[in-house]
Amino acid sequence: MIKKNNIDLIKLIQYYKLINHNLIYNNKAINRYKNVSFEISADKFDNLERLKKSIRSIKKCSLKDNAKNMVFSDGNPKSKIMLIGEAPGANEDEEGLPFVGRAGALLDKMLSAINLDRKKVYISNIVNYRPPENRRPTDEEIKRYLPFITKHIEIINPKIIVLLGSTAMNALIGNEVVISKMRGKWIEKKFGSCKTSVIITFHPAFLMRQPAQKKMAWIDLKMIRDRKI
Numbered sequence: 001m002i003k004k005n006n007i008d009l010i011k012l013i014q015y016y017k018l019i020n021h022n023l024i025y026n027n028k029a030i031n032r033y034k035n036v037s038f039e040i041s042a043d044k045f046d047n048l049e050r051l052k053k054s055i056r057s058i059k060k061c062s063l064k065d066n067a068k069n070m071v072f073s074d075g076n077p078k079s080k081i082m083l084i085g086e087a088p089g090a091n092e093d094e095e096g097l098p099f100v101g102r103a104g105a106l107l108d109k110m111l112s113a114i115n116l117d118r119k120k121v122y123i124s125n126i127v128n129y130r131p132p133e134n135r136r137p138t139d140e141e142i143k144r145y146l147p148f149i150t151k152h153i154e155i156i157n158p159k160i161i162v163l164l165g166s167t168a169m170n171a172l173i174g175n176e177v178v179i180s181k182m183r184g185k186w187i188e189k190k191f192g193s194c195k196t197s198v199i200i201t202f203h204p205a206f207l208m209r210q211p212a213q214k215k216m217a218w219i220d221l222k223m224i225r226d227r228k229i
Helices: 001-017 044-056 062-066 090-095 102-112 137-158 165-172 202-211 211-226
Strands: 079-087 124-125 160-164 188-190 194-200
Touching: 001 211, 044 137, 079 137, 079 165, 102 202, 102 211, 124 137, 137 165, 137 188, 160 165, 165 194, 194 211, 202 211
Parallel strands: 079 124, 079 160, 160 194
Antiparallel strands: 188 194
16 A cells, blocks of 8 residues: 555656646747648548538627637547537637647646647537637537537547536536536536546646646546546
8 A cells, every 4th residue: 555655646746747837838829730630430520521611600609700710629530538628718719729828738748647648639629719808608608519519529439528627517517516526527428429438627727727726637637547448
């Protein structure tokens, strides 16, 4: 038991060294992964393209009207791990990819701590267009985009879904739950034809504001690492 505790402590220290950097970056979006292509089935490719077209064809959406780019996804569409955040920010809107700003840099560090990266996971958001001033999407906006992220999940068909933050949790699990009580638990859930295991953890942007919670996020990350898929 003492040996196991020592190993866990060493891993926790390594995790903190990895993600507890000063997070000093410029405001320019991180241009990455755009040239990475993954061979996927024709059906999956066609379904993803149809979903993109459906999102682009949304009418009378203030988010869409005020955004520069639709932010659809990043990572490997063949992955069995899908991460879902809240909504694009300014850098994401500029680049057209999710999690490319400061929170994205921290997310990369968190993934690296469990031997993952964007070539091994698939990333999207509840809402595909940036809310003005990076505000939280309204309940009405979430409701409008919910069918699209649900279909997105069904197409990717992941074995594990990681919900990053309370907005993603409330949209896909329910408004009656709070993240402090729901994080770090496996939930079996079905989205269309996709049966998957869902785990909730804190959004990287929240961890930047509340660094004391990184220890709890490490527990969640280890659960993802140790899950058999």
